[in-house]
Amino acid sequence: MGKNQLDLPLLPTPYRKIALGLLILSVLFVVVTKTEMLLIDRGTVKTISMTGILVSLLVLALTKNKIEDELTSRIRLRAFAGSFIFGVGYTIVWPYVNIIFRDSFFSEKGSTELLLAMFIFYFLIFYSMLKKR
């Protein structure tokens, strides 16, 4: 397929499988350590698993679809923009949510959670727009 006007520098399609594999491994790592088969410090488990999850989601987000044409590129850009705006909104609103729901599930969300939320938002927009095209 030739170049399109919105040609984005994306990874080749096979990287999707690598990303999904890494994502599954990261989730499995959390599950295995929860069962106490491996005795690793909780903080270390969280750091390793979150790194794996974030890297895999980043690779997934930056991997070409089977047919990557100009409409797909446009949808991708919109999803990126949408998730960026969502991230900014999240950062603005979250301190106030923290004040209201102190010491609850909502408190102490850091940059990792922000990035996770942004990725989830990105994939939601991207795949819903792909379906509706």
Place this chain on the structure above:
Amino acid sequence: MINSIKIERAIRNMTQEELANRVGVSRQTINSIEKNRYIPSTVLALKISKEFDKTVNEIFELEEED
């Protein structure tokens, strides 16, 4: 912007899939263009017009609100 892709396809008995393969996009993209949900790039508009041996102006037409 309106277009006559559907009519041109019907004249040539061509499916969306066939046209999509010829111009190097997905069938869904052709469908979106036909339904005026997506305005193609200049390059894609030229490729589509070339497939029908017509000029871009003969396939794509501006509407009053454009």
